[in-house]
Amino acid sequence: MRIHQKLLILLPLVITTPMANLCSAQELAGASTGRFQQAADRTFKAFDREEEQTWQRPFFFMQMADTQYGFFSGNKGFEQEVDLVHRAVEHINRLRPRFVIVCGDLTNATPEHPRYREQVAQYHRDFSQVDAEIPLVCVCGNHDVGNRPTAQSIARYKENFGDDYFSFWVGGVCNIVLNSSVLKDLEGAPEVLAAQQTWLQQQLQEANAAKAKHILMFQHHPLFLAEEDEPDQYFNIPLQRRTPLLAQLKQADVRAVFAGHYHRNAYGTAGSMEMITTGPVGRPLGKDPSGFRIVTVLETGIEHRYWGMDDVPEKIELETTSDAR
Numbered sequence: 001m002r003i004h005q006k007l008l009i010l011l012p013l014v015i016t017t018p019m020a021n022l023c024s025a026q027e028l029a030g031a032s033t034g035r036f037q038q039a040a041d042r043t044f045k046a047f048d049r050e051e052e053q054t055w056q057r058p059f060f061f062m063q064m065a066d067t068q069y070g071f072f073s074g075n076k077g078f079e080q081e082v083d084l085v086h087r088a089v090e091h092i093n094r095l096r097p098r099f100v101i102v103c104g105d106l107t108n109a110t111p112e113h114p115r116y117r118e119q120v121a122q123y124h125r126d127f128s129q130v131d132a133e134i135p136l137v138c139v140c141g142n143h144d145v146g147n148r149p150t151a152q153s154i155a156r157y158k159e160n161f162g163d164d165y166f167s168f169w170v171g172g173v174c175n176i177v178l179n180s181s182v183l184k185d186l187e188g189a190p191e192v193l194a195a196q197q198t199w200l201q202q203q204l205q206e207a208n209a210a211k212a213k214h215i216l217m218f219q220h221h222p223l224f225l226a227e228e229d230e231p232d233q234y235f236n237i238p239l240q241r242r243t244p245l246l247a248q249l250k251q252a253d254v255r256a257v258f259a260g261h262y263h264r265n266a267y268g269t270a271g272s273m274e275m276i277t278t279g280p281v282g283r284p285l286g287k288d289p290s291g292f293r294i295v296t297v298l299e300t301g302i303e304h305r306y307w308g309m310d311d312v313p314e315k316i317e318l319e320t321t322s323d324a325r
Helices: 025-029 079-095 116-127 151-161 190-209 239-251
Strands: 002-010 059-064 100-103 136-139 166-170 173-177 214-218 256-259 266-270 273-277 291-298 301-308 315-323
Touching: 059 079, 059 315, 079 116, 079 291, 079 315, 100 256, 151 190, 173 190, 190 214, 190 239, 214 301, 239 266, 239 273, 291 315
Parallel strands: 059 100, 100 136, 173 214, 214 256, 256 273
Antiparallel strands: 002 315, 059 291, 166 173, 266 273, 291 301
16 A cells, blocks of 8 residues: 655735734733743653654644844844744644744843843743644754853753753654754853763664654754855854764664754755754844744655745645555
8 A cells, every 4th residue: 555645735824913012021920931841851741752652644843943032123122023923823823733843042132131031031921822732842042041051051041941952752753852052062061962962862772763753853053054064154063063963863864953043044964864944933134034844744754845924824734645556
């Protein structure tokens, strides 16, 4: 029997949202944090590992990055980010993905900045509007833990968003979330990087032993933008740590790595592994508009496309048919 699977996309629905009201002081103080502590004990509580280790059927998820509250205004306000996030949340609730993951730089202010707490509270308030049945996964970026993260800055992040690295299974697919900021600059927290590396190897071995249908990885920094051996620069991981990590991921047959940080889209491959860099929900730095990526997971692989906020489809339908051969 041969299985034919295809993704049906109904186009387009353009949503226009009036400028959202900002939090009052009371609302900031009372911002919901419950759903932002799902990443704990190096796993994600919304998904039961035993139930999710077996392939079931095709599904899709939404990958976002760089909401970065405050970037448009240099931390003087975040009205534009709020408007864009509200539009993104409307799309999430309408499309109903298996989960949504935000790949870092949740805020523009870093943990020591006086505006950090306010931006975190607004993020909590806005993303609390995501339907409770749709798991929201948060990933740390350099603005969330600092360009040179320390144990203290990581602890502050964990207070607000849960673990900085963890794994979870969905429908037979192993998903691994890394703290890429310690890969980018390890000087402030070498012990965190060492622990993460040991943990990662264990996760890859367990995924292979459990015969994961696919292994996907999520982080903030791209390992590389276009070529796996490209020179070091601000937007990628240094070759000194990139090269051995790529070898490790190839050996484990990781299907794809998803990232943000670049504030525009980029794509490359390392062997059969895809390096997928996704543009921002917040402020763009290139030609790609604010938006997000929709990723379809099939038994045989993945399909993905970036959508600008004005061009998001009205509906995603996964159709599976079979015929005997």
